[in-house]
Amino acid sequence: MSYVDAFELLNKLWLDSTDIQRLLSCGKDSARKIRDDVSNMIKEKGYELPMGKNKKVLTKEVVEYLGIDMDYIEKMAMFEQRNRIENYAGISK
Numbered sequence: 001m002s003y004v005d006a007f008e009l010l011n012k013l014w015l016d017s018t019d020i021q022r023l024l025s026c027g028k029d030s031a032r033k034i035r036d037d038v039s040n041m042i043k044e045k046g047y048e049l050p051m052g053k054n055k056k057v058l059t060k061e062v063v064e065y066l067g068i069d070m071d072y073i074e075k076m077a078m079f080e081q082r083n084r085i086e087n088y089a090g091i092s093k
Helices: 003-011 017-024 027-045 059-066 070-092
Strands: 014-016 054-058
Touching: 003 017, 014 017, 014 059, 017 027, 017 059, 027 054, 027 059, 054 059
Parallel strands: none
Antiparallel strands: 014 054
16 A cells, blocks of 8 residues: 555544555454454543444544554655656656
């Protein structure tokens, strides 16, 4: 997954196990375990989660749980985006 894709994914309000699976390039069971761990952390804080077909957790809590450096992801995504534009401009000349 590119930094741009990761940045876009991490800017969603809610993540489900499929999103976590994409973000970490892990299997379904690992993604579900992480989602459930984060869900339990949220519930321990006294908050409720939305009920639905796909269980979702707050992205902010996933970032905290995994220790993701959002500043680094953002900087690398901007760098990657800039390089894509420069490479595209070089091809079209």
